[in-house]
Amino acid sequence: MEIKTFKAKTMRDALELVRRELGPAAAVLHTREVNGGPIGRLVFGRRYEVAASATVNVPSRLPVEVVREAAPVLDYSLGGEVETFFESDRFGVADDAKGIDDYRARYRDDFRRQVAGQLDELHAMVEKLCDHAASAPAHDLPEAVFRAFTDLIEAEVDESIAREWIEEIRRDGEGRILADPALVKVRVVEMLENEIKVAGPIVTEAGKCRVVALVGPTGVGKTTTIAKLAANYRLREKRRVGLITVDTYRVAAVEQLRTYADIIDLPMEVVATPREMRDAVARMSHLDLVLMDTAGRSPRDEVKIQELKSMLGEAEPDEVHLVLSSAAGAKNLVSTAEKFADVGTTAIVLTKLDEAHSLGHLVSLVRNCPLPVSYLTDGQNVPDDIQVAARGEMAERLLGISG
Numbered sequence: 001m002e003i004k005t006f007k008a009k010t011m012r013d014a015l016e017l018v019r020r021e022l023g024p025a026a027a028v029l030h031t032r033e034v035n036g037g038p039i040g041r042l043v044f045g046r047r048y049e050v051a052a053s054a055t056v057n058v059p060s061r062l063p064v065e066v067v068r069e070a071a072p073v074l075d076y077s078l079g080g081e082v083e084t085f086f087e088s089d090r091f092g093v094a095d096d097a098k099g100i101d102d103y104r105a106r107y108r109d110d111f112r113r114q115v116a117g118q119l120d121e122l123h124a125m126v127e128k129l130c131d132h133a134a135s136a137p138a139h140d141l142p143e144a145v146f147r148a149f150t151d152l153i154e155a156e157v158d159e160s161i162a163r164e165w166i167e168e169i170r171r172d173g174e175g176r177i178l179a180d181p182a183l184v185k186v187r188v189v190e191m192l193e194n195e196i197k198v199a200g201p202i203v204t205e206a207g208k209c210r211v212v213a214l215v216g217p218t219g220v221g222k223t224t225t226i227a228k229l230a231a232n233y234r235l236r237e238k239r240r241v242g243l244i245t246v247d248t249y250r251v252a253a254v255e256q257l258r259t260y261a262d263i264i265d266l267p268m269e270v271v272a273t274p275r276e277m278r279d280a281v282a283r284m285s286h287l288d289l290v291l292m293d294t295a296g297r298s299p300r301d302e303v304k305i306q307e308l309k310s311m312l313g314e315a316e317p318d319e320v321h322l323v324l325s326s327a328a329g330a331k332n333l334v335s336t337a338e339k340f341a342d343v344g345t346t347a348i349v350l351t352k353l354d355e356a357h358s359l360g361h362l363v364s365l366v367r368n369c370p371l372p373v374s375y376l377t378d379g380q381n382v383p384d385d386i387q388v389a390a391r392g393e394m395a396e397r398l399l400g401i402s403g
């Protein structure tokens with residue numbers, strides 16, 4: 001028995017090949033679609049394979065002549081086609097009626113098996129699509145969670161952070177929480193709160209001089225913050241406070257601090273060299289708190305950053321607060337924090353919270369910078385517009401929920 005296989009893009013073409021090569025009396029023994037799966041079909045297109053023999057004694061299933069315009073294209077997914085094909089007069093009619101009946105039965109079973117297989121494939125494909133949709137964020141999100149996501153984006157929280165939080169809430173949240181916008185919001189605030197590190201206020205100790213330096217780029221509010229801190233510690237906490245400024249680059253900067261020193265009635269030293277710095281700190285060592293103002297430094301100016309580092313090296317401050325304006329962009333804030341790390345920063349002061357359109361971009365800083373936040377300032381008023389950073393309040397503020 002000689003069996004040959006023929007492949008073509010359509011079943012009709014494959015059968016035509018059989019007819020041409022083996023003649024119209026050839027027996028078709030087996031047919032199948034080669035790239036059966038949905039992916040195979042997608043990548044390689046459909047292909048059909050027909051196994052046929054000219055020597056096997058079964059009734060021919062080949063049409064005597066393939067009439068192109070009349071013959072329907074065989075497509076198993078359309079089911080009834082095979083019946084049409086089978087029922088049609090285009091089949092060669094065998095002599096033996098029983099043989100035809102047997103053959104019909106076998107052929108129908110074969111066909112049903114193939115259709116059942118294709119249905120399974122289809123079912124698997126639909127299931128896969130459903131799974132995929134379930135794992136994609138923001139598709140099947142409950143309304144309350146989706147709203148929280150859009151609120152985060154509107155508050156200018158980095159999209160990848162927002163997705164991460166929302167995904168976690170969707171995955172772990174109880175149904176009761178997922179259905180309630182207020183509870184979802186509380187959960188988001190909690191998640192941010194968990195990421196925020198705070199330093200607490202500067203703590204002074206009787207008999208010990210606490211030296212605190214403020215550093216940062218120009219114009220971020222270092223001098224104003226020093227004035228706010230000095231006024232609060234001097235006037236409200238009744239501490240003995242002194243000021244040192246190293247900002248001798250600008251006469252106006254020295255004058256600005258001197259004005260505050262005069263109003264609050266504080267001793268003030270102006271230093272220009274590391275040696276002067278050491279002497280000034282020694283002269284103020286009897287005070288409770290020495291606040292040190294420094295010249296603004298561009299984070300890109302390595303030389304100036306190193307200069308600042310050696311100046312601070314002489315002062316040996318207990319704390320170095322990096323002052324950052326919340327009006328700056330997220331990337332800028334993160335890279336500035338990295339550049340200033342070299343001078344020994346221990347905390348961050350976030351200023352100008354009142355000026356920024358939204359504060360969600362600060363979440364990236366909070367997450368990427370290992371330093372805790374010490375103070376938040378939100379206005380030009382000395383001494384009122386400053387608060388000690390507290391996690392809960394800060395989280396709400398960054399998300400635009402209050403404040």
Ligand SMILES: Nc1nc2c(ncn2[C@@H]2O[C@H](COP(=O)(O)OP(=O)(O)O)[C@@H](O)[C@H]2O)c(=O)[nH]1
Pocket residue numbers: 217218219220221222223224225296351352353354355377378379380385
């Ligand atoms: N709106 C607003 N302005 C501030 C804040 N802090 C400082 N400023 C203003 O920012 C400007 C620069 O402040 P300054 O202390 O001189 O910055 P420095 O160069 O870092 O010392 C001044 O006009 C301040 O009044 C704040 O929290 N909010």
Ligand SMILES: [Mg+2]
Pocket residue numbers: 222223224247253293294296
């Ligand atoms: Mg200044």
